[in-house]
Amino acid sequence: QVQLQESGPGLVKPSQTLSLTCTISGGSITTDLYYWNWIRQPPGKGLEWIGYILYTGTTNYNPSLKSRVSISVDTTKNQFSLNLASVTSADTAVYYCARFYGVDIAFDSWGQGTLVTASS
Amino acid sequence: QSVLTQPPSMSAAPGQRVTISCSGSSFNVGKNFVSWYQQLSGTAPKLLIYDNHKRPSGIPDRFSGSKSGTSATLGITGLQTGDEADYYCGTWDNSLNVVVFGGGTKLTVL
Numbered sequence: 001q002v003q004l005q006e007s008g009p010g011l012v013k014p015s016q017t018l019s020l021t022c023t024i025s026g027g028s029i030t031t032d033l034y035y036w037n038w039i040r041q042p043p044g045k046g047l048e049w050i051g052y053i054l055y056t057g058t059t060n061y062n063p064s065l066k067s068r069v070s071i072s073v074d075t076t077k078n079q080f081s082l083n084l085a086s087v088t089s090a091d092t093a094v095y096y097c098a099r100f101y102g103v104d105i106a107f108d109s110w111g112q113g114t115l116v117t118a119s120s
Numbered sequence: 121q122s123v124l125t126q127p128p129s130m131s132a133a134p135g136q137r138v139t140i141s142c143s144g145s146s147f148n149v150g151k152n153f154v155s156w157y158q159q160l161s162g163t164a165p166k167l168l169i170y171d172n173h174k175r176p177s178g179i180p181d182r183f184s185g186s187k188s189g190t191s192a193t194l195g196i197t198g199l200q201t202g203d204e205a206d207y208y209c210g211t212w213d214n215s216l217n218v219v220v221f222g223g224g225t226k227l228t229v230l
Contacts, residue, residue, distance in 0.1 A: 037219075046122060047157075047165065047208055049219035062218050096164055105212045105219055106155040106170030113164050 002027035004097045004111035012091075012118050018084040022097030022111060029078050030055040033102045038071060038082045040093040041113075048093075052100075053080055087118040123148060124209055126222035133230050136199050140225045142192040142209035148220055152212045154192040156185055159206040159224075168207075169194060196227075204229045 008020035022036070029036065038050040051061035053071045061069045070083040084091060094115050098107040125143040132138045142154065154172050157165035167176050169185035172192060184195040192209055209222040 039219075046224045047210070047221040049221070060217070063216070064218075104153055104155075104171060105210060106153070106167055107157070107165070107210070108167050108170070108176060110164040110166070 002099070002109050004099070004109055006095060006097050006111045006114040008114060008116070010115060010117060012087050012116060013120050014088055014118055015086055018082070018087050018091060018095075018116055018118070020082045020095055020097075020114065020116070021079050022081070024078045024080075029073065029080065030075050035100050036071075036073070036080045037098045037100065037107065039096045039098055039107070040091075041096070042090075042093045050082065050084075050095075089118050091118045092116065122223040123213060123216070123220040124211070124222035126207075126209060126225045128223065129226045129228065131228040131230055132199050134199050134201060137195065137197045138199060138227065140194040140196075140207050140209075140227070142194070142222050144190050144192075144211070144220075146190060147215040148190075148211050148213040149187065149192055150190040151214055154185070154187055154209055154211045156183075156192075156194045157208045157210065158203075159208065161205070165208060199229050201229050203227060 003025045005023045012018045035052040037052040053059045053073050068085045073080045094113040096113045098110040100107050156169040158168050159165045172187040173185040182197045186193050206224045208224050213220045
């Protein structure tokens with residue numbers, strides 16, 4: 001059974017870059033047709049999709065964040081990563097990594113989430 | 121404001137049945153499969169329903185899903201106190217080219 005685990009700093013200063021990594025265990029990031037995603041949830045609010053990457057490096061980002069977001073993959077480490085530039089307090093959220101299969105947008109595996117606070 | 125509309129809160133007694141609606145448009149719910157998630161307090165969301173009505177292994181048949189036109193519905197029968205959670209619907213939006221979620225429904229089991 002695949003497991004996902006987020007890691008990275010819990011505190012980021014405004015205007016700096018938020019960087020998180022998702023490590024996959026119990027499965028391979030190179031399995032065909034799996035899409036590896038980042039999703040965030042501000043405190044007390046709903047879910048917001050950030051973007052996805054395939055192991056080939058193909059990405060798709062939420063247009064509302066596209067100018068600041070970059071998602072990359074490291075198949076040798078079975079990891080994918082999120083960079084979000086120029087953060088503000090509005091980027092304070094629990095960040096989840098999650099996967100879906102094929103064209104069916106159903107996130108069947110999620111990391112436990114990590115709280116990132118943007119504050120000086 | 122979310123692209124998919126859900127009631128913010130609902131409540132029901134143990135043993136009763138509840139239905140949670142998810143209203144969208146022809147660009148999202150009307151065109152694509154809908155999934156539903158349960159988020160217990162302080163935990164990550166968990167997939168309850170995919171492809172509008174299918175249940176992943178391990179999800180009890182008390183949970184059901186359906187879709188008609190641009191609306192989807194999650195049904196929960198035989199409510200238990202352990203079902204108290206936030207519930208979210210999600211799908212792809214062909215116009216915005218993003219995954220969209222409902223705003224979430226907080227279910228209270230009295």
